[in-house]
Amino acid sequence: MDHKTFVGSLDRSDLAALMVTRDRPGMVHLAGHIALIVIGSFWILRGWFLWPFVLVIQGVVISFLFTLEHEATHKTPFKTKWINEAAGWLSGLLILQPFFWFRCFHMAHHRHTNIPGKDPELMSGYKPEGRAAFVWYLTGIPYWIGMTRQIWRNAKGKRFHNYVPERAYPRVTREARIMLAFYGVSLLSLAMTGFVFWVWILPTFLGMPFLRLYLLAEHGRCAYVANMFENTRTTYTTRFVRFIAWNMPYHVEHHTIPAVPFHQLSVLHKTLEGHHVVTSDGYTGFAAEYLRETR
Template sequence: MTPAPKLLTAQELAVLNQRSDAKGWQQFFGHLALLAVSGGLWLSGWGGWAVRLPALVTYGFGLAAMFAAVHECVHRTAFASNRANDTVAWIAGLLSFYNSSFYRRYHKWHHRFTQIPGKDPELADPKPQTWPQYLLELSGLPWWLGKIRTHFKVATGQFADYPYIPAEAQSEVQRSLLWQLAVYGALIALSLGLKQPLFVTAWLLPLAVGQPILRAILLAEHSGCSEDDNPLTNTRTTLTWAPLRWLMWNMPFHAEHHFCASIPFHALPSAHEKLSSYWGHLDRGYLAVNKALISTFGQA
């Protein structure tokens, strides 16, 4: 991997790298509050479908966007405390159907080999090249099937397909996932005991509704970027609405994050002010990025 060019002074980087428990908890509890309000409106039925439908979309995307919390916490930058990072990462993974222990190792390789064919694990899932592939991607179905397949293999100790999980970490990853699956099992049992489809209405259905929005966002991060180790051109920053940046824990500043992954989420806007002029891919709006992706369909 080519070392990142020095675009920040040591002093600037030291300021940007300051982690904060207070800012981490403020972000996490704010995210949970959004889930509580939107989920309450969805499940209560108050206001009829004029209220319930937008509440469902908000709640579902809020659940899916807990992936952003997993992402920040596995870098152990969201909080000053590593225990807080690991705890929140696991809880956020429970809500978003990711496993933080697995994702930490997977994502480490993604950063180590960003956009390097044959090495970056994210490139194992090809970007859509046609309308059917694009719509299938947005549906979230490949993601669901991939998660179910991976969770099954990890739960049963099958790590041959995951070279980024070292042998010494396999038992930890397996144990973490088994606990996660046990929680899902307990919630399913509770739903059956109450004779209410709460596992479906409070989690499974909303998360499925939120996935298309998250898929469109994640497609923007590297699609159409250079497939090499140049940090100035292999990742995209997308300028978007402040509420979306907040719910995604500032992940839209993705080029800044990949350029220096030690910068906490709350400092990424400041990093953007210093670095944005260097990026090869700086776009305004996820609709525009997805439209540009669609425009390449059928091209060689």
């Protein structure tokens, strides 16, 4: 059975219930995510015990705002539209990934998941081959370089990739220019205070490798076919990782029915039992397996 047959077999009322969006679960989850960042910031600035280690944790929590931005592209974490847009845009701002551009990129990824020549993730270096490329990918440096170039290109209003519709050009260009202004002000602030560097810039740089590994596990070493049960991986992990990743380790579930909000993915996961084809027991296990299969 492929994912389309599975979705077609679901009771229509059950399916509709799964796709209901609400504000409260998202707001509670967001409050928890923000609280972790605030606590980490205070800990670092106070120089408490093991604060250098907290730098890494802080970076992981900030980097994983990507998963909130990702969910917001689907307009599912919150029922209220402007909250979705604001949460997605601000999350992207903190990790150097323009939200409106990413929505176009990500929708193309969903239309052509893991299909060579069509999925923009496959054309953007998301799937490293070879151990040296794997390590280089995990550093996060290719991401920072790529996003800097993308924002600059967007700001200049240059011709975008074909996954960005022409009607979106003005919005994508304006977004990039606002982001550049924000980053400019942030860099200027370093001359007066180290706050931005210690609680945001350095931690995010240190935390990005963990996000890169998480993202690689979503489709890495999966089949180049249209069936979401075969081209996507669900990873079994800890509650903490599921929390900061907004339940996106349930990734087969997300790709099977993208309209299901994050707080319902655990329910869909139970419904999908017996249909998973590609899974991993944790991200370290996935990394070890990836390296074994990489020359």
